[in-house]
Amino acid sequence: MLPFNPSFRRLLNKFLPQLRNEDLDRHESLIALRQQLLIERDLAPPPIGIAGPAPMAINDQIVRATQLADAILRPFRREFRLLLRLYDHQRRQELFEGRFAQAPTSFPSFVEFVKHVAVGLVLEPSIYIRLLILRASRAVTKSDTAERVAFTATAALLVLGVLTFNNQTVGVPKPEINPVVEIDSTGQAVKHIIEIQKMAGSQTDPDHPRPLEIKIATQSVEDAVAGNYTTRSITAHIEIIAPPNASSAPVRWSKSDQYDDLEYSLMWVQETSESTQIVIKARVTSLGSVTAQDTVLSSDYYPKSGTRKTKVKTVYIITSPLNMIVK
Amino acid sequence: MVALVMLLWNFWKRLKGNYLTVIYRLPAAKSLQIHLMGLAAGVTGLFIASAAAYESTFAALWATVFWIGLILLGVLFASGLTTLLAVITFLALSFVGASSSSVLFILIQGYVMGYALGAVFATLYNDLVYIYLRVFERNLVKIAFGVYDNHEVNIIKSPYQLEEMATMEALKRLRFYTESIRRDPSEPNLGNNIRNIRRQIRKAHRRMAAESHIELLRLLAAANLRDGLNNLSNQLTNAATRDNALRQVENQIEPLQRPRENQLYHFEIAQPPVRPYTIVFVANPFIRKRMPSGGNQPDDFAPDPIMNDRELFLHSVNRALRSFEGNEVVGHREIWSRIRVVIIFDESLKTEAARDWALIEELQIPLIINDESIENIIDPMREMTGCVRMILQRYRDRHHDLPEVINNLDFNDIDIIFGMSAWPNYIRSYAHFSDYREGVGQIRNLSQNGREFHLNNNAMVHENRVSEPGRVALSVVGANQRTFIHEFAHAMSSMINGAIADEYTDRILVAIGHGAPPNSLYINQNERILRGRPQFDGIPKRFADYNGAIFHSDLAHPSAEEHWLSYFPDRPDPDVGCTMDRYRGYYRFDNLIHNFMYDRLVAKLNRP
Numbered sequence: 002m003l004p005f006n007p008s009f010r011r012l013l014n015k016f017l018p019q020l021r022n023e024d025l026d027r028h029e030s031l032i033a034l035r036q037q038l039l040i041e042r043d044l045a046p047p048p049i050g051i052a053g054p055a056p057m058a059i060n061d062q063i064v065r066a067t068q069l070a071d072a073i074l075r076p077f078r079r080e081f082r083l084l085l086r087l088y089d090h091q092r093r094q095e096l097f098e099g100r101f102a103q104a105p106t107s108f109p110s111f112v113e114f115v116k117h118v119a120v121g122l123v124l125e126p127s128i129y130i131r132l133l134i135l136r137a138s139r140a141v142t143k144s145d146t147a148e149r150v151a152f153t154a155t156a157a158l159l160v161l162g163v164l165t166f167n168n169q170t171v172g173v174p175k176p177e178i179n180p181v182v183e184i185d186s187t188g189q190a191v192k193h194i195i196e197i198q199k200m201a202g203s204q205t206d207p208d209h210p211r212p213l214e215i216k217i218a219t220q221s222v223e224d225a226v227a228g229n230y231t232t233r234s235i236t237a238h239i240e241i242i243a244p245p246n247a248s249s250a251p252v253r254w255s256k257s258d259q260y261d262d263l264e265y266s267l268m269w270v271q272e273t274s275e276s277t278q279i280v281i282k283a284r285v286t287s288l289g290s291v292t293a294q295d296t297v298l299s300s301d302y303y304p305k306s307g308t309r310k311t312k313v314k315t316v317y318i319i320t321s322p323l324n325m326i327v328k
Numbered sequence: 329m330v331a332l333v334m335l336l337w338n339f340w341k342r343l344k345g346n347y348l349t350v351i352y353r354l355p356a357a358k359s360l361q362i363h364l365m366g367l368a369a370g371v372t373g374l375f376i377a378s379a380a381a382y383e384s385t386f387a388a389l390w391a392t393v394f395w396i397g398l399i400l401l402g403v404l405f406a407s408g409l410t411t412l413l414a415v416i417t418f419l420a421l422s423f424v425g426a427s428s429s430s431v432l433f434i435l436i437q438g439y440v441m442g443y444a445l446g447a448v449f450a451t452l453y454n455d456l457v458y459i460y461l462r463v464f465e466r467n468l469v470k471i472a473f474g475v476y477d478n479h480e481v482n483i484i485k486s487p488y489q490l491e492e493m494a495t496m497e498a499l500k501r502l503r504f505y506t507e508s509i510r511r512d513p514s515e516p517n518l519g520n521n522i523r524n525i526r527r528q529i530r531k532a533h534r535r536m537a538a539e540s541h542i543e544l545l546r547l548l549a550a551a552n553l554r555d556g557l558n559n560l561s562n563q564l565t566n567a568a569t570r571d572n573a574l575r576q577v578e579n580q581i582e583p584l585q586r587p588r589e590n591q592l593y594h595f596e597i598a599q600p601p602v603r604p605y606t607i608v609f610v611a612n613p614f615i616r617k618r619m620p621s622g623g624n625q626p627d628d629f630a631p632d633p634i635m636n637d638r639e640l641f642l643h644s645v646n647r648a649l650r651s652f653e654g655n656e657v658v659g660h661r662e663i664w665s666r667i668r669v670v671i672i673f674d675e676s677l678k679t680e681a682a683r684d685w686a687l688i689e690e691l692q693i694p695l696i697i698n699d700e701s702i703e704n705i706i707d708p709m710r711e712m713t714g715c716v717r718m719i720l721q722r723y724r725d726r727h728h729d730l731p732e733v734i735n736n737l738d739f740n741d742i743d744i745i746f747g748m749s750a751w752p753n754y755i756r757s758y759a760h761f762s763d764y765r766e767g768v769g770q771i772r773n774l775s776q777n778g779r780e781f782h783l784n785n786n787a788m789v790h791e792n793r794v795s796e797p798g799r800v801a802l803s804v805v806g807a808n809q810r811t812f813i814h815e816f817a818h819a820m821s822s823m824i825n826g827a828i829a830d831e832y833t834d835r836i837l838v839a840i841g842h843g844a845p846p847n848s849l850y851i852n853q854n855e856r857i858l859r860g861r862p863q864f865d866g867i868p869k870r871f872a873d874y875n876g877a878i879f880h881s882d883l884a885h886p887s888a889e890e891h892w893l894s895y896f897p898d899r900p901d902p903d904v905g906c907t908m909d910r911y912r913g914y915y916r917f918d919n920l921i922h923n924f925m926y927d928r929l930v931a932k933l934n935r936p
Contacts, residue, residue: 002705002758002830003814004910006806009755026832026887029910032703033833036758039693040823041849043769065838067693074702082753085704089752092805096640107338107349110639118408126406159397161390 002036004029009088016084016132017077024073031070038063080135087128090121330455347477349638350498351646353592354461355468359454366447367407370414373442374399377434391431399439414439470592472646474498480674481723483737485593485649487600487666491737499591502528502582506574513570522564526557529581593653595665601933603741603793604668607816609648610716611641612749612801613677616689616709629682634750634804638673644748644804645671651812655907657917657925658813666933670737674719687712687747688801690754705756708747708799710766716745743932744798744819746812755806759818761827762798770823771795779931781875783851788825790931810915814907817917817925826851826928828921831885832910834892851924852908854881856893867895872920875927879920886911897921 005013005025013020042059074081097114341348378392402410418440421433461469473484474494483491489503490496496504505521505528512518533553563573612632619628634641649669653659658667677685691705717739724730743762763771778791798819802811821828829850836858854872856865871881882898887910896906897920905911906918917925 002756003811004832006755006808007912030833031837033830034835034837037829037833040764043767062838069838071702078702081702085753089755089805107639110637111335113637122408122412126409129405155397159394
């Protein structure tokens, strides 16, 4: 009988740092001794030539060896059992992959391999989670503290990410419905809504580029109570020159109806197979530091091919300087 | 890809009725692990995609961080499941028409594409290396052994080449076909084998140089090859001239074919041993679970998974052969060339009664903790020897047309039985010495014929035949290269005539007042007397007198603790641990064990 496979030892060292190598050595020595004693017990006649103090009966020695060996692993019995299952799974995978062509060559072996992989998909994460839970329930050591700090920091980052979901484009992008209230440098809370509306015109007719009307609505906190908006409208002409399936779309961009306190510009237009994205940056100078704005036009606004839809879609442009968000 | 082709090829061969499995030994070459390569490329793709995600939706910084963190954690703790979920998510998002600006979609796309790229690259790389070796480095690819699928018992290595039937056929040796004709000269066997012989000669003809070409024609006594082959066919068909023609093929044509070029072992023994030293590897059909009450009910047994995985069994045998042949004692050419290896894989046992055919059990000893096993050892059952005897008998009864050489396989020549198990969670192997049976102790061979030797003036015998073969329960899951030779050393030693013990234990661990071990039981372990005072006896410099040769003690045994009383023989190299110790790294046998094993093997290989 050999001691544990070195690869299993490494697994024990990784997940059970409380078990020192000396402990594992001692456990292995005790088990080896017990097996030796089991064989000697079957010898007849019993051992002779005894010297020194009165010997312990061989059965007592076997029990003693078992007790001592068990005492070493007893506190970590559940972890040990889980690690054994994990090792068994990993080892079988190694045995498969160790065969140069990396797969079985007979059907029963193939079935065994598939079964093993399927079970392993569930087994591995469940064992990791259970090990983490078991580990968390143990006394805190110095190494545990560092680990917990790292774990807490990671968890905080994840929570922060979750909290910002409402403001981000995650999954299928949707128009933002709820306007965002911002606070400018003077402490005045304002709300901006920019509407982009399709006007008459056809994209397929190069002589009549389709105009866009951009409306910007501003609202102070006091006005919000009263439900008043100050709205300014401008009209821009956007003409997409490139064919519909081009990866990037050069555009012609012209502006009209400018306001003194409103600066806006077209950042870029990008077409993909599914949608056309237009990003516009606008700046309302009369409102102090409120600046960056962007928008995404959904795919049915600029369909790639076929008959243009006549539906007019409104897309809200939300101002969102990260450090000024108040929900 | 190659694996898939091989799988289909094996199906096809089975449909054609070809029941020969060949285990190859490939030269060392770098191969890539598909899953790991996929993960590495997937994570790289994830980070590349994160840049794109940030570019297009630069406001979604935290969402990007969140998803990257989640995927990385998943890869770290559940790589397989994470990859599966990523693929499903990717397909689902693609199906519902997710926008290209979605952070999740961009990241998942990067990961899945990266993983696929890495996995495909690793697969192609491995396949190309494999194909390169098989096509362009053909001389380096060796046939370790061949096995008949429809035979439960196969001799895969023997000093008698004729016993290696499947291997011979795998090598397409002329000798196999000539022997087949001798065994059964009737049709259609005769016609088939003549065709095979002609095919082999044509093959040799294509490969031979000009001189040999002329030589071949001279041997065939004809002006051209076709006439010569027709002439040979006529001679083989004619009973009167058949023997002469067969001898001609064997003695004159076969050497031109460079026979056994691809065989792993090239041993040519003029006079093989009469009764070769025999090692049996048997796949364990059932395992007896550990029962506190020592139960023997049907529910106490379970089928061993190795019976569903013949590949695993054969490759484990191959690992064992590699372990043996690389050992300084067993692998010594004059020893290894004379050893016979038999493998048994009897699938029909799966439908038999478990209690009758279980060879291995979970170690049956009451433990302290909730009666739960915590050392995870499998143990050879007492009935293992009897079961193997019955399996051999069933095999003979089932195949009446076995060649004589196989029928000559005598159970009494079996020296060691390796029971191979893939029982989950029991990863430690265990061996019993020869001449030992549980509950009985030493089993004495009444004849005790053999070679006498002296250990510390005690007369012992390397007996010709063991009264009970050494038994090993070997976990193919937990075993490494060293396990096979380690357990072999235990099993080949004798409970009566010198046992080889583990060198990483000492009985002082359990008892203060303890006695010395039985005299002469262990070859490689001595024990000092415990003194009841602060002084202690040093390790004696002289360990043992073995057949007049003095062997010294190991004064710096690696695993010895400060209070141990046991001491062990010295090692040939102080930087290398003993195979019987737990010392990690390189390993060799102690000097004394080396001599003992060598003498014992030589004695058995020379038995009448």
